[in-house]
Amino acid sequence: MYKFDNKCLSDKDMFFSLCQMARQVDSAVVIVNPKKGYSIDYVNHVFTRMTEYSEFEMTNAKLSILHGPLTDMLNEEAIQNSFENGLPFNTSSLYYRKDGSAFWNDVQTIPMRNQEGELQFCVLVMKDVTETMNIEALIELERDVYFNLENGTQLDDVLGDICKKVSSTFGKKCYCSIVFFNSIDQTISFYGQFAEQLTAMRQHLLSGNYSGEQLFLKQPIIIKDIQDSPFNDLYKQLLMENNIQSFWSQPILSTEGIVTGLFTMYFEQEAEPQAVDFKYLNRVAPIVTLAVKYVEQQNEIVRLAYYDEATGLINIEKFKRIMNRYVATGCEGHLYIIEPGEYQKIIELYGRHGGDEILRQIACRLQNLSMFEDSVIAKYTNSNLIVATRKTIEELNISQVEIDAILSEPYYVDNKEVYLTLKLGTSNFSAEVPFSKAILQADTALCHALKVTGTVIKKFDKQQVAIVQEEMNIFAQISKGLKNSEFFPVLQPKVNIQSGEIVGFEALARWNSPHIGFISPAQFIPVAENSGNIYKVDRQIFKKVLQWQKQRLQEGLTLYPVSVNISPRYFYNPTFVESSIELIRAFGIEPKYIIFEITESIELVNMRRAKKIINELHNYGIATSIDDFGVGYSSLGYLQELPFKEIKIDKSFVDNLAEPRMNAVIKTIVDLSHNLRMTTVAEGIETEEQHKELMRIGCITGQGYYYYKPMPIEEVNQLLATK
Ligand code: C2E
Ligand code: CA
Ligand code: CA
Secondary structure, X not given: OOOOOOOOOOHHXXXXXXXXXXXXXXXXXXXXXXXXXXXXXXXXXXXXXXHOOOHHHHOOOOHHHHOOOOOOHHHHHHHHHHHHHOOOEEEEEEEEOOOOOEXXXXXXXXXXXXXXXXXXXEEEEEEEOHHHHHHHHHHHHHHHHHHHHHOOOOHHHHHHHHHHHHHHHOOOXXXXXXXXXXXXXXXXXXXXXXXXXXXXXXXXXXXXXXXXXXXXXXXXXXXXOHHHOOOOHHHHHHHHHOOOOEEEEEEEEOOOOOEEEEEEEXXXXXXXXXHHHHHXXXXXXXXXXXXXXXXXXXXXXXXXXXXXXXXOOEOHHHHHHHHHHHHHOOOOEEEEEEEEOOHHHHHHXXXXXXXXXXXXXXXXXXXXXXXXXXXXEEEOOOOOEEEEEOOOXXXXXXXXXXXXXXXXXXXXXXXXXXXXXXXXXXXXXXXOOXXXXXXXXXXXXXXXXXXXXXXXXXXXXXXXXXHHHHHHHHHHHHHHHHHOOOEEEEEEEEEEOOOOOEEEEEEEEEEEEOOOEEEOHHHHHHHHXXXXXXXHHHHHHHHHHHHHHHHXXXXXXXXXXXXXXXXXXXXXXXXXXXXXXXXXXXXXXXHHHEEEEEEHHHOOXXXXXXXXXXXXXXXXXXXXXXXXXXXXXXXXXXXXXOXXXXXXXXXXXXXXXXXXXXXXXXXXXXXXXXXXXXXXEEOOOOOHHHHHHHHHHOOOEEOOOOOOOOEOHXXXXXXXXXX
16 A cells, blocks of 8 residues: 555655655655655654644654663664665554653664655554554463463462563563562462562551552552652552652452452553553453462362362372371381271261261361371271381380370260270381382271271281181182081080979070081171171071971970070161061970070160060060179160070179179179079089079079080980980
8 A cells, every 4th residue: 555656756756646645644654865864754644642742843853752761772773774775664663752762663664765766755554563463462471370380380470470571571660560469368478579678578568558548449558759659668668669650550359259369560650551561560460360260270189189178188109108208218117007996986976077077076176196296197988098107126115004095085066975996907017018008908907907996906827817807708708608507506405403303495506507617606696796697697506496496396395495596787677576577486496485685785776676676576585694693794784774684694604603793793693683583694604613603693694615515406315315
């Protein structure tokens, strides 16, 4: 559009045509006259609007009138060269308006020659591209910020960088700083220019009105002259010492729209922002917000990946990372996996949050123990904690006393007191025992600790693995054994202590597996209990007992009451009473020939249900016996509450008959049960002394090797045949 036919126009005609055209375009146009030392002959209306210089002011002036402190003079030389060479040229220059404000100017020089090739005029077409330049600079800034954050640069450094980049790319000479306030913990942090000085005086700033009301307006704060501003005197003084006269602050909003900080640009002169500058401020602040948000999200991701939300403890992933670092530096030490014995009960009573709360409190108390100082504590599974100490085996001193110390005071869930026992499984890690293996071993040790009552510390030893393997083996075979009816009863006679006469039998389960051979009930009963198979074992024994009695009945022989052991789990099964009655009926046996023995350690928590079941059995004619009385949760109180027909005094009491205190306890139990019309049976009688002492005390029935060992059914038949 600037090309036109200039066959042989005189300078005057050419000038006239150029001015004509300049009046019609919407770009700023300047006509420079090479014959007048490159001074300006004409500027159009767009130019005067852009620079606020009038046509009169510009005429005969030089282009240098637009130069200012940040104008790139090399670039200006290049423009001058293009005039002199008469070659077209295009560039961007930072120019200054009449009022001193800077703008980016896209400058295009067009030489105008006549037919002889003589340079007549230079036309400069200009455009204010400040906004585009700003946007480009901001886009680049944004990219840098993300790139740096992504590559692990710390937020502090990134914020400092933002300040530096803005100062170096912004049109006017300026300094930048970022400040963040945290209204929750009343902290304030500074980045960029003056950060150190501001940090040093932050206490005073907080008490002053630096973070004043203006902030909540979410509007830029424009201070043309600090001296008249309402800010803290210390702050003003700092700025004045640094020759700052004015500043612009743009509030930094969180993504929720709350003012969390300020982005500030400081100027050495009085500076008033133009529309483009407001736009600029408006665009810089969100970059800061996004940088912060990005870092917060990264931190959140890390937190979610490495922390257990419910307890605030680190999780096992983080724990493993820390441990790998330990081990890599040749550290040796010990691992503990710690579980409250009452975890399941706490869950039942208070829900999952109760369990988490307890683990959190345990972790707190563990940290204060000398054996765990300098240790790492993490949440392991739902129900336990894992702790690693760097103490070596020699230094290690697992102290039950120390553990007990953190248990003497109650724990609290929902303001209720909770007393705990702890189970600790421990193992060591070293160059020989890799960390992952140590965890497995501590877990194995914990499983063994969990089987013991009270607070226990179990160290890992290889035998535990063997035991577990055996348990797994038994577990695998139990189902087969049940299907193939491999479980059978042996019968141990119960005798009248006074007369020695056989008054009944106890059926004791035996299992001879074709795959793993003979397994003692002490081994398979707990495995069957844990695998939920125990009621099937009980039932198989019960059936075989009924079968024996049916056979004797058919053969017209005398029947004896037989005690059948019933596991607590089966006892509380809703179908237990009904299905037992059905079975007895099916075999056509009178109920008085069956006694159900229930272990006393059923922890008769379900007192009311236990009472109901016992009464239902009695109503049908089946007697009940409380087994192993005196072990664990023994209480004479039970006897009054629960209408058992028989009480079996545990072997451990019988073993200690010679001890006067024990002797007195047994005497009391015997007397009390007689008053309650219960039969007393002493178990595990092995010696004549025991037999005599029990006779003296008045115990009615006895059972033990002293009289008879448990016998296979055929032997029992023979024994009874001789009587
Ligand atoms: P328990 O019910 O207390 O049975 C008594 C145990 O003491 C039996 O061990 C018996 O053989 C043993 N015993 C009897 N007299 C003496 C003695 O004078 N000295 C010694 N040292 N021991 C004696 P066993 O047969 O090994 O049974 C162990 C436990 O397994 C039983 O203790 C019972 O709790 C459980 N059990 C056995 N059979 C069954 C069953 O069919 N169902 C259930 N749920 N548990 C059973
Ligand atoms: Ca028993
Ligand atoms: Ca017993």
